[in-house]
Amino acid sequence: MSGIKVEQFTQAVGNADEINELLRRYGVKFGIYKNGVFKEQFFPFDPIPRVINAEDFKSIEKGLVQRVDALNRFLFDIYHEKNIVKDGIVPEDFIYISSGYLAQCEGISPAKGIYSHISGIDLVQGKDGEWYILEDNLRIPSGASYPLIARELTRIACPDVFAENNVTDNRNYADLLKETMENVNCGGIRAILTPGRYNAAYFEHSYLAEHTGSVLVQNDELFVEDNILYHRTYSGGKTRIGVLYRRIADEYLDPLTFLPESLIGIPNLMEAYRAGNVAIINAPGNGVADDKGIYYFVPKMIEYYLGEKPILKNAPTYLPFYEEDRKYVLENIGKLVIKDVAEAGGYGVVFGSDLSDEKLEEFRQTIIAEPRRFIAQEVIDFLDLPILEGGETVMRKADLRAFVLSGKETKVWASGLTRFSRNPDSFVVNSSQGGGFKDTWVLSR
Amino acid sequence: MGTISIEHGDHLYWLGRYTERSFTTLKVLHKIFDRMIDEDHCYTEYLSCFGLSDIYEDNNDFIRHFLYDKNNPNSLAFSLERAYDNGIVLREEISTEALSFLQMAKDTLKKSEKMQNPRLSLISLEDNIYGFWGCIYEYIYDAEIKNIIKCGKSLERLDLYLRLDYPYRSIRKAYSRLTRNLESIPENTPYRYNSKFLDEISNAVESADKYDKYSSEALTALEHIFDRPEVSA
Numbered sequence: 001m002s003g004i005k006v007e008q009f010t011q012a013v014g015n016a017d018e019i020n021e022l023l024r025r026y027g028v029k030f031g032i033y034k035n036g037v038f039k040e041q042f043f044p045f046d047p048i049p050r051v052i053n054a055e056d057f058k059s060i061e062k063g064l065v066q067r068v069d070a071l072n073r074f075l076f077d078i079y080h081e082k083n084i085v086k087d088g089i090v091p092e093d094f095i096y097i098s099s100g101y102l103a104q105c106e107g108i109s110p111a112k113g114i115y116s117h118i119s120g121i122d123l124v125q126g127k128d129g130e131w132y133i134l135e136d137n138l139r140i141p142s143g144a145s146y147p148l149i150a151r152e153l154t155r156i157a158c159p160d161v162f163a164e165n166n167v168t169d170n171r172n173y174a175d176l177l178k179e180t181m182e183n184v185n186c187g188g189i190r191a192i193l194t195p196g197r198y199n200a201a202y203f204e205h206s207y208l209a210e211h212t213g214s215v216l217v218q219n220d221e222l223f224v225e226d227n228i229l230y231h232r233t234y235s236g237g238k239t240r241i242g243v244l245y246r247r248i249a250d251e252y253l254d255p256l257t258f259l260p261e262s263l264i265g266i267p268n269l270m271e272a273y274r275a276g277n278v279a280i281i282n283a284p285g286n287g288v289a290d291d292k293g294i295y296y297f298v299p300k301m302i303e304y305y306l307g308e309k310p311i312l313k314n315a316p317t318y319l320p321f322y323e324e325d326r327k328y329v330l331e332n333i334g335k336l337v338i339k340d341v342a343e344a345g346g347y348g349v350v351f352g353s354d355l356s357d358e359k360l361e362e363f364r365q366t367i368i369a370e371p372r373r374f375i376a377q378e379v380i381d382f383l384d385l386p387i388l389e390g391g392e393t394v395m396r397k398a399d400l401r402a403f404v405l406s407g408k409e410t411k412v413w414a415s416g417l418t419r420f421s422r423n424p425d426s427f428v429v430n431s432s433q434g435g436g437f438k439d440t441w442v443l444s445r
Numbered sequence: 446m447g448t449i450s451i452e453h454g455d456h457l458y459w460l461g462r463y464t465e466r467s468f469t470t471l472k473v474l475h476k477i478f479d480r481m482i483d484e485d486h487c488y489t490e491y492l493s494c495f496g497l498s499d500i501y502e503d504n505n506d507f508i509r510h511f512l513y514d515k516n517n518p519n520s521l522a523f524s525l526e527r528a529y530d531n532g533i534v535l536r537e538e539i540s541t542e543a544l545s546f547l548q549m550a551k552d553t554l555k556k557s558e559k560m561q562n563p564r565l566s567l568i569s570l571e572d573n574i575y576g577f578w579g580c581i582y583e584y585i586y587d588a589e590i591k592n593i594i595k596c597g598k599s600l601e602r603l604d605l606y607l608r609l610d611y612p613y614r615s616i617r618k619a620y621s622r623l624t625r626n627l628e629s630i631p632e633n634t635p636y637r638y639n640s641k642f643l644d645e646i647s648n649a650v651e652s653a654d655k656y657d658k659y660s661s662e663a664l665t666a667l668e669h670i671f672d673r674p675e676v677s678a
Contacts, residue, residue, distance in 0.1 A: 024548070024552070025545045025548055025549055025552075026541055026544075026545050026548070027533070027541075027544060027545065027548050189448060196534075197530075197533060197534055202533075206533070206534070206536035206537060207536065207541065209536065209537040210536050210537040210540065210541060213537075214537070215448045215537070216534075216536070216537050217450065218452070220452065221450035221451075221452055221453075231448055231450065232450055232451065233448060233449060233450060233451075234449040234450060234451055234453070234454040234634060234635065235631070235633070235634050236633065236634075239448050
């Protein structure tokens with residue numbers, strides 16, 4: 001806890017109910033489908049913050065900027081010259097069979113060459129104090145709105161806690177996002193495209209639209225004419241959109257380019273994008289860089305593109321695709337965590353220690369048959385964080401999603417989404433699987 | 446109007462209607478609660494205003510259905526849910542603050558269900574709706590957005606007052622408010638009034654005598670107030 005003791009949060013702990021009541025009042029929810037039925041749930045908030053001291057944050061910040069800059073260079077390279085493949089750093093198998101690679105994006109140069117404008121990088125801190133990167137999310141990472149509103153409300157509920165600690169104000173996220181959007185604006189208004197109210201992250205879409213002064217739109221309010229994207233207005237007119245922060249997946253964006261059955265896309269959007277008349281945030285095709293298989297190569301990318309040593313470490317990872325790694329994985333499967341590269345949201349993650357001998361053997365055979373489908377990682381013994389449960393403080397696993405915004409400069413938001421597992425035996429922190437969240441403090445000194 | 450889509454225009458209008466429906470329903474139920482102290486089945490007159498028959502066992506059964514039953518289109522719970530459904534897609538236009546009052550209204554209603562005397566907590570619910578309207582006036586700078594919501598609100602009020610046979614004085618006030626709001630909507634937009642039907646309403650509520658005779662005509666005209674005018678060949 002960076003020298004800060006839980007006792008210092010007495011006011012926050014004492015006001016936990018009030019804070020959650022405020023979060024409820026402001027509708028801080030996420031959607032979830034259970035047995036095909038949509039339900040909105042309040043996102044449980046824990047009042048004890050994660051604290052990152054100024055020095056640690058400086059190093060994390062440097063490492064994240066480095067990583068995201070390299071990932072942006074990688075994306076540009078992959079959709080243009082492919083030098084990293086030609087130079088044998090990343091095998092082409094990992095590019096072309098990745099579901100995130102979109103041939104339709106070949107040769108398109110997004111405004112200012114930026115692909116990942118908003119990157120959500122998941123990290124964990126080991127018990128040794130070292131931070132490890134767990135995952136890069138470069139498609140449509142969500143979660144920034146929760147700590148943003150939580151900070152606003154905890155400052156109301158617990159002013160003393162903030163008066164006594166030097167916490168960097170994180171309420172600039174909307175300004176950072178607005179700057180990032182404006183940096184690539186091709187001329188027109190800013191819009192946030194949502195699939196609609198029944199999307200899991202709808203709260204975030206509407207909250208960010210409100211706070212960035214963008215228009216929240218659905219596909220049926222938009223159309224493309226002469227390769228320009230327009231918003232159809234109430235009075236029968238049209239307003240040009242210069243930058244579209246889309247919160248729908250690539251394959252649904254444009255039914256004339258990707259999935260023809262998409263009912264939430266905008267026909268010809270990709271033509272407008274290709275013509276340079278609208279910026280799409282994040283750029284379509286980014287999935288090739290946040291593929292779990294590509295994760296293994298990110299440290300190599302940093303060296304290749306930036307000529308620098310990676311500042312932040314990956315969790316020790318093995319690719320069964322390589323014979324040597326496959327041998328290690330098959331021999332040590334019982335102590336590794338295996339991830340299916342096609343899955344997300346905490347799904348497709350299996351801890352070898354949880355499997356019976358029979359299941360382990362089955363898994364070995366699946367890996368042998370489909371080595372490209374999996375990665376394996378050493379289980380990091382990550383730092384537990386205190387959370388309040390039934391009036392008691394208990395320790396739980398937690399990760400941190402850091403948000404990196406690439407505009408004129410690459411900036412790391414001095415905060416992030418700390419998610420924790422409510423289950424004492426679980427490493428899975430995703431909200432869709434019952435996890436909660438807490439504020440992330442970055443100390444200013 | 447800038448960047449309001451047809452869909453959002455629609456949500457703004459229905460947000461106004463359902464919030465007003467919640468409010469007037471609440472006001473009427475307050476009166477019924479009061480009469481319940483002295484008489485049983487005191488709500489039959491209210492039901493008949495909507496062409497409904499009394500199928501309820503007693504006062505409590507009626508209250509359950511008209512306060513809390515989300516499947517009953519005449520209940521407070523139903524109207525609040527619809528107001529919220531329309532509001533939630535308008536956060537960037539109406540503000541998180543305004544939306545929070547609808548959330549609180551829903552929560553207050555839910556809590557009141559467990560109370561021995563729900564009427565007491567319904568006073569807070571009334572405050573929540575006043576808070577919502579305060580936010581609408583405070584946070585919305587675009588006059589046209591505000592006008593669409595106000596149009597929905599005032600139209601719903603006149604509609605309900607006519608159905609509930611409110612005194613003429615209240616009808617005149619509701620009518621004046623509606624015309625003021627309708628006049629603020631520009632030509633050639635979906636919520637621009639049709640003058641033929643506005644004239645019919647105006648005629649029907651011109652005097653107390655006429656109101657007694659023609660209130661049902663006024664209701665019919667109200668249903669068509671946004672119909673596009675017929676274009677002569």
